[in-house]
Amino acid sequence: MTNRNTGSDTEKPAVWIDANIHATEVTGTNVALNLAQTLLEGYGSDVQATRLLDQSVYYIVPRLNPDGAALALAERPRFVRSGVRPYPWQDKAEGLHEEDIDGDGRILQMRIQDPNGDWKVSELDPRLMQKRKPHEQGGVYYRLYPEGHLLDFDGFTIKVAPKPEGLDFNRNFPFEWRVEGEQHGAGPYPASEPEIRAVVDFIAHHPNINIAITYHTFSRVILRCYSTKPDDEMETADLWVYKKIGEIGAQLTGYRCVSTYHDFKYHPKEVTTGAFDDWIYDHLGAFAFTIELWDLPDAAGIKERKFIDWFRDHPHEDDLAILKFVDQHGGADAYVPWYPFDHPQLGKVELGGWNRMYTWSNPPEDLLQAEVERNIPFALALGDLLPHLAINELQAQSLGDGKYHLELRVENTGFLPTYTSVQGKNRKAPRPVRVELELSEGVTILDGRRKFELGHLEGRSNKLDVATIWVDDDTDNRARTEWTLRGYPGAVVAVHVLSDRAGSLHKQIELP
Numbered sequence: 024m025t026n027r028n029t030g031s032d033t034e035k036p037a038v039w040i041d042a043n044i045h046a047t048e049v050t051g052t053n054v055a056l057n058l059a060q061t062l063l064e065g066y067g068s069d070v071q072a073t074r075l076l077d078q079s080v081y082y083i084v085p086r087l088n089p090d091g092a093a094l095a096l097a098e099r100p101r102f103v104r105s106g107v108r109p110y111p112w113q114d115k116a117e118g119l120h121e122e123d124i125d126g127d128g129r130i131l132q133m134r135i136q137d138p139n140g141d142w143k144v145s146e147l148d149p150r151l152m153q154k155r156k157p158h159e160q161g162g163v164y165y166r167l168y169p170e171g172h173l174l175d176f177d178g179f180t181i182k183v184a185p186k187p188e189g190l191d192f193n194r195n196f197p198f199e200w201r202v203e204g205e206q207h208g209a210g211p212y213p214a215s216e217p218e219i220r221a222v223v224d225f226i227a228h229h230p231n232i233n234i235a236i237t238y239h240t241f242s243r244v245i246l247r248c249y250s251t252k253p254d255d256e257m258e259t260a261d262l263w264v265y266k267k268i269g270e271i272g273a274q275l276t277g278y279r280c281v282s283t284y285h286d287f288k289y290h291p292k293e294v295t296t297g298a299f300d301d302w303i304y305d306h307l308g309a310f311a312f313t314i315e316l317w318d319l320p321d322a323a324g325i326k327e328r329k330f331i332d333w334f335r336d337h338p339h340e341d342d343l344a345i346l347k348f349v350d351q352h353g354g355a356d357a358y359v360p361w362y363p364f365d366h367p368q369l370g371k372v373e374l375g376g377w378n379r380m381y382t383w384s385n386p387p388e389d390l391l392q393a394e395v396e397r398n399i400p401f402a403l404a405l406g407d408l409l410p411h412l413a414i415n416e417l418q419a420q421s422l423g424d425g426k427y428h429l430e431l432r433v434e435n436t437g438f439l440p441t442y443t444s445v446q447g448k449n450r451k452a453p454r455p456v457r458v459e460l461e462l463s464e465g466v467t468i469l470d471g472r473r474k475f476e477l478g479h480l481e482g483r484s485n486k487l488d489v490a491t492i493w494v495d496d497d498t499d500n501r502a503r504t505e506w507t508l509r510g511y512p513g514a515v516v517a518v519h520v521l522s523d524r525a526g527s528l529h530k531q532i533e534l535p
């Protein structure tokens with residue numbers, strides 16, 4: 024999305040937005056669409072929307088994984104992580120496969136009474152299940168499973184089977200991609216999946232992208248790089264900028280901003296690789312964020328929880344608080360009281376519990392709009408951080424005798440530099456700013472070059488210090504260059520100022 028009357032998209036700095044790479048995480052689609060609508064409707068009346076579309080471009084992919092999302096939203100849904108093709112094997116493994124077995128459009132939980140079960144009916148609310156204490160004996164206990172069918176059931180052992188569609192698209196990006204034996208679901212080779220190949224191709228051919236957001240659910244957190252290593256192994260200047268942008272995000276969304284490595288690892292000793300955000304930052308030097316939208320515990324008043332650890336251990340009172348919140352806001356279908364069901368393989372079981380898709384994975388419908396809207400200001404603010412080239416002055420002066428002095432002054436008026444990040448510069452991802460002259464016939468250069476590198480221009484991101492005692496406001500965002508030409512009055516000289524990340528400018532001047 025851009026205003027094409029002010030230039031083509033590829034000659035403007037860009038923000039990348041995508042959503043719903045994971046099949047069930049459909050909330051992000053709504054944020055992406057709402058952002059597009061806000062920009063479109065605001066153009067011409069809202070100052071920010073107009074500025075952003077005139078000067079920059081938003082590449083928006085509202086549903087990166089349409090096949091997976093279609094399954095999750097089907098009348099009889101199925102939940103896959105990402106891709107819908109079988110991977111890594113073509114056949115289904117034996118064991119329990121999650122499925123809507125009673126055809127009511129919901130995938131819930133199954134509970135089966137068993138003296139060696141690990142669960143019991145909650146003391147706080149009979150609808151809830153509570154963990155049996157390690158030393159607890161003599162009660163009525165249950166086993167809990169996802170709702171589903173068994174393949175090749177032996178009548179005694181029940182094991183939840185790995186999903187036949189085992190791909191995780193967010194492990195399929197080129198950054199530190201790993202094989203199946205090291206990381207499950209990353210695909211046979213980097214960018215092997217058509218959805219990811221399309222994204223990787225597009226982004227590789229659009230060096231104007233400076234900042235990216237990928238929308239996921241859930242946790243109400245803005246994740247920044249790296250996933251694979253601690254902050255002190257990141258370029259220090261980049262870390263400061265990353266944190267500053269994250270701070271803006273935290274203020275505007277009310278979410279927290281953390282490093283994936285430090286605060287969002289699924290296992291304390293394991294990292295994930297091949298993720299979108301690490302690829303964008305590490306290889307291309309653009310600042311990327313993974314935003315985990317929505318969080319049921321947070322919405323229910325359980326604040327500042329440890330994102331991952333909470334699932335391993337938390338007070339049972341938290342579960343009650345969440346259930347009460349869902350009773351008020353979730354609608355009748357959000358938490359389903361247990362009801363008997365004749366399972367074709369397991370006999371008498373009960374179905375019930377969380378309707379996960381519209382409670383945990385995504386907000387209940389009544390809360391969706393508010394969750395979407397709180398994310399729009401940050402997505403817009405990112406457009407106001409982009410580097411922007413501007414021609415401050417282009418002047419031609421006659422020196423007499425057919426000689427002319429031509430002077431060009433350019434500036435980066437944006438916050439980010441024309442190389443986006445130190446990492447980008449190290450990777451040589453963005454080309455430095457270049458200048459090219461195009462001369463009318465009969466005009467020649469006496470001094471200066473027709474085509475040369477102006478180098479990179481800083482923005483304001485290298486000036487984050489807030490103390491005023493050692494101020495030295497460097498004009499390192501400016502550059503100036505001059506030529507001596509031989510020509511004649513009325514001859515036209517075209518000046519092209521070209522950059523990968525900060526837009527390109529074309530201006531003509533007539534010799535006096």
Ligand SMILES: [Zn+2]
Nearest residue numbers: 045048239240
């Ligand atoms: Zn996700």
